Amino acid sequence: ANHFCTAFNNQTGFLCDDRATCILARQVCDGVSDCRNREDEQEEFCGDLPSSLPGYLVFRCGNPAHWIYADQRCNGLNDCGDCSDEMGSLSACPPCGSEWWSCSPVLFEFCSCIPRQLCRDGVQHCLGWSDEHLC
Numbered sequence: 001a002n003h004f005c006t007a008f009n010n011q012t013g014f015l016c017d018d019r020a021t022c023i024l025a026r027q028v029c030d031g032v033s034d035c036r037n038r039e040d041e042q043e044e045f046c047g048d049l050p051s052s053l054p055g056y057l058v059f060r061c062g063n064p065a066h067w068i069y070a071d072q073r074c075n076g077l078n079d080c081g082d083c084s085d086e087m088g089s090l091s092a093c094p095p096c097g098s099e100w101w102s103c104s105p106v107l108f109e110f111c112s113c114i115p116r117q118l119c120r121d122g123v124q125h126c127l128g129w130s131d132e133h134l135c
Contacts (some may be wrong), residue, residue: 003039004056012056012070014040025057026069059085076100078111086111101135103128 005022007013016035029046062084074093096113103126119135
């Protein structure tokens with residue numbers, strides 16, 4: 001059965017066997033049973049990560065040794081460690097959303113956008129200080 005679904009905020013999801021419950025990709029094989037029949041934690045999917053997972057749940061980072069769950073792509077955070085999940089042709093992310101400020105962050109946690117709540121907080125988060133002067 002195809003378990004693809006779209007969870008909230010248009011994020012990639014996994015459809016439980018009840019055909020009604022849609023959980024986030026990162027909730028599959030996380031050690032917590034989110035589907036009524038525990039299919040999100042079954043050996044069939046979790047036996048040999050990530051190759052045992054359906055392909056749509058997996059995003060391969062720029063470094064082929066690394067992967068993340070598909071719903072972590074374009075979430076603003078540097079989940080891959082090399083920003084390949086947030087920048088460039090692999091990820092194909094839209095520009096920073098309204099809750100974000102576009103800059104070159106000084107923190108490795110972010111890639112090309114920082115959360116707007118970090119603007120004008122007296123701490124430099126962007127290389128050019130735009131978060132403190134313009135944002």
